Amino acid sequence: MRKVLYKLWLFLFLAGITGLMAQDLNQQRITIFDSLEDSGPGKGDVIVNQTVAIHNMVGAREYGPNIEKTDNKTYLKVQGYRVQVFSGNSPRLSKDEAFNKEKEVNQHFPDIPTYVTYNAPFWRLRVGDYGSHEEAYYMLRQLTNAFPSFGKEMYIVREEVKLPIHEENGYDYETSYEE
Numbered sequence: 001m002r003k004v005l006y007k008l009w010l011f012l013f014l015a016g017i018t019g020l021m022a023q024d025l026n027q028q029r030i031t032i033f034d035s036l037e038d039s040g041p042g043k044g045d046v047i048v049n050q051t052v053a054i055h056n057m058v059g060a061r062e063y064g065p066n067i068e069k070t071d072n073k074t075y076l077k078v079q080g081y082r083v084q085v086f087s088g089n090s091p092r093l094s095k096d097e098a099f100n101k102e103k104e105v106n107q108h109f110p111d112i113p114t115y116v117t118y119n120a121p122f123w124r125l126r127v128g129d130y131g132s133h134e135e136a137y138y139m140l141r142q143l144t145n146a147f148p149s150f151g152k153e154m155y156i157v158r159e160e161v162k163l164p165i166h167e168e169n170g171y172d173y174e175t176s177y178e179e
Helices: 002-023 032-037 052-057 094-108 133-146 148-153
Strands: 067-070 073-088 114-119 122-130 155-166
Touching (some): 073 133, 073 148, 094 114, 094 122, 122 133
Antiparallel strands (some): 114 122
């Protein structure tokens, strides 16, 4: 009986250590509780008393399946809106037209991300990453004014978008694209 309990205890101990090591291999998970308990000059001392189960249930900032990190920016991937500027299915012409229109849009709006995609048989050019329909509509109006010849084929589409995250301010929703 003792051997069975010893083996069970050893198994649970090793499984726990392996799980903890696997969790912290690539990225340290920082929750709101960790941020609250972080002390420093000009900060008060905060002590949060809770069970490990509650600590694990709370989401972590900049960590999860819908967080994407590139270079020095962190993005939240959510359902949002983009402006579709072009869609064509001509095998020879549509690809070139999509990239030419992307170049024109990038020259006029250099800070707005553009996406050229191919989903057979269509080449598409979509512009922006917007969390609300109103933001996408504002951009649609600006694109229509800047490119009146594109106007008839532009409209708003619902799609997964990447919204930049800034820790100190929450989400970075830019609503003004004035030059």
